[in-house]
Structure formats: C-alpha cells, structure tokens
Amino acid sequence: MRQELQSLPKTLADDVARNLVMTGRLIDEDAEGAYAYAKIALRLASRVAAVREAAGFAAYANQKYEEALAEFRTARRMTGNVELWPVMADCERGRGRPEKALEMAGAPEVHKLDKAGQVEMRLVAAGARRDMDQVDAAIVTLQSPELASHSVQPWTARLRYAYADALLAAGRQDEAREWFAKAVEADRDGSTDASDRLAELDGVEFVDALDEDGNGAAEPSEAGEDAGTDRD
Structure with missing residues (x-):
C-alpha cells in the first residue's frame, strides 16, 4: 500500500494514508466510522488500487454489498490479482444472488488462489448452499x-x-x-x-451474578433448583 501511495504527491499521500489507517483501526469495532474514513481516502485517491480495496472492505462491513462489489471489481481490474475473488462472491450472496456465488466458486480464478483463499471460497460456497436451503450440500462442500x-x-x-x-x-x-x-x-x-x-x-445457562437492581450478589437458589446450571 505504501508503494502504491508513492505515486501521489507526498502531502496527499500522507492524508490518504492517515484515512486508510483509521479505516483499518475502526473497521471491526465501528464500521460506520471506518466507512467514513474510507470514503475520504477514496475521494482523495480513487486511482489507487489499495484505496479502492479499502473502500470495498469498509462498504462490505456496512453490508453495502453493491458498493463493495463495485470497488472490489475496480481494484481487481487495476491489479489483475484474484485475492478478492472470495469476498466478491460473498458480496453476490449479500445481494441475494447465491447462484452467482456458486458460479464464481467453480470459476478458473479459484485455482489461482492460495490455500487461505481456497478455504475462504469453500466457506462462501457453503454459505450460498445454505442460502438456497441446501444444507446437506453445504455439509459436503465443507x-x-x-x-x-x-x-x-x-x-x-x-x-x-x-x-x-x-x-x-x-x-x-x-x-x-x-x-x-x-x-x-x-x-x-x-x-x-x-x-x-x-x-x-x-444445556449450560449463564446467569447474571448481580440481583435485578445490580446492587449486589444474587441470593443463592435452593439446592437442586438450578441443577446443571453454571454461572460466570
């Protein structure tokens, strides 16, 4: 990513990098915040493949599957890499098109993926089978x-x-x-x-250790009343 940003003027590259860093930091805990930073980076450097990819993942995290797929397709055209193939297929699932995801799972691009990518593609294909209520086929796929x-x-x-x-x-x-x-x-x-x-x-049931008012420990139940129940 740093190499790709070197094609930009230094001040602009720094601004884009800051927004990409924040996208990465927030994407698991604050998807909307990550999306906002990704959109800024995209506005600043839409011709950088890494920015397109980051914008795609931010949109994906916010279940904006149409937008995510468009960004991933653009990034793939710019780089020629197949690494995004599984997540692109999963976007098709998100769009309500599991049949398309299965079609992608059988495409030649899958053979170009590394082991992690192939496993990810298998997970997506199994998910597509389940979307189509083909549970037994999903089991076989996995x-x-x-x-x-x-x-x-x-x-x-x-x-x-x-x-x-x-x-x-x-x-x-x-x-x-x-x-x-x-x-x-x-x-x-x-x-x-x-x-x-x-x-x-x-059959393990976790119960709150505090009473209903949250002011102290709950009273212990009568012996046998909560048999087989664990507490954390």
Whole structure:
C-alpha cells in the first residue's frame, strides 16, 4: 500500500494514508466510522488500487454489498490479482444472488488462489448452499482435507465452526457438538462464538451474578433448583 501511495504527491499521500489507517483501526469495532474514513481516502485517491480495496472492505462491513462489489471489481481490474475473488462472491450472496456465488466458486480464478483463499471460497460456497436451503450440500462442500487436518491454521476455527453449524441445521446434534468443540480448540483469539454454541448444546445457562437492581450478589437458589446450571 505504501508503494502504491508513492505515486501521489507526498502531502496527499500522507492524508490518504492517515484515512486508510483509521479505516483499518475502526473497521471491526465501528464500521460506520471506518466507512467514513474510507470514503475520504477514496475521494482523495480513487486511482489507487489499495484505496479502492479499502473502500470495498469498509462498504462490505456496512453490508453495502453493491458498493463493495463495485470497488472490489475496480481494484481487481487495476491489479489483475484474484485475492478478492472470495469476498466478491460473498458480496453476490449479500445481494441475494447465491447462484452467482456458486458460479464464481467453480470459476478458473479459484485455482489461482492460495490455500487461505481456497478455504475462504469453500466457506462462501457453503454459505450460498445454505442460502438456497441446501444444507446437506453445504455439509459436503465443507468436507475437505483442511477440515480433516489436525494442524491449526488461521482459517481452522471458522471452517470447523461453519461445519458444526451446518450439521446442527441438518439435525445432526451430536456431530455438531463434536465439531463445535473442535472449533473451540482452534479458536485461540475468540474469532467465533463456538464456546457459547457448545455451552448451549450442553444445556449450560449463564446467569447474571448481580440481583435485578445490580446492587449486589444474587441470593443463592435452593439446592437442586438450578441443577446443571453454571454461572460466570
């Protein structure tokens, strides 16, 4: 990104960089704020591919899928890279076009993706299947060497989580529980709510430790009244 900005006058490049930095800082916690900064960067340097890509992700985070797809397409035309192919397909899902997402999942571009990109494409394809109420097909789509592998990669937790969620949607609760547990093992940074889903399947109920007024600890219940219930 820094190299791309070198094509701009230094003062302008600095202004664009500041807005891109703020976009990156806010996108996970304040999507609207990130979008605002991305739009400023886009206004200042619309001919820079990295700016187009950042604007696309900011729009995507705000569920502005039409806009995100347009920005990703522009960035791809400018660079020739295929890295954005999975998120472009997911934008098609967001637009209510899961069939188009599946078409993209079978395109030659997928073979040019690295392993992480291919896994991401598999997740998008499975999501598209579920959009079309094809849960069993979604399960089959997620079954892969990456899912079966015991090594933990950046995508492992999300892949296992998606598989568990699809199994649960198919009514295969015992298998779903097993895979939610495996997702928890791989989810080192808490990127999913797999632990909550696992607790829910195990019948664990979390209750507030404060009373209704929030002034102190709740009175303990009678013995056996909350059997099987954990508290945090």
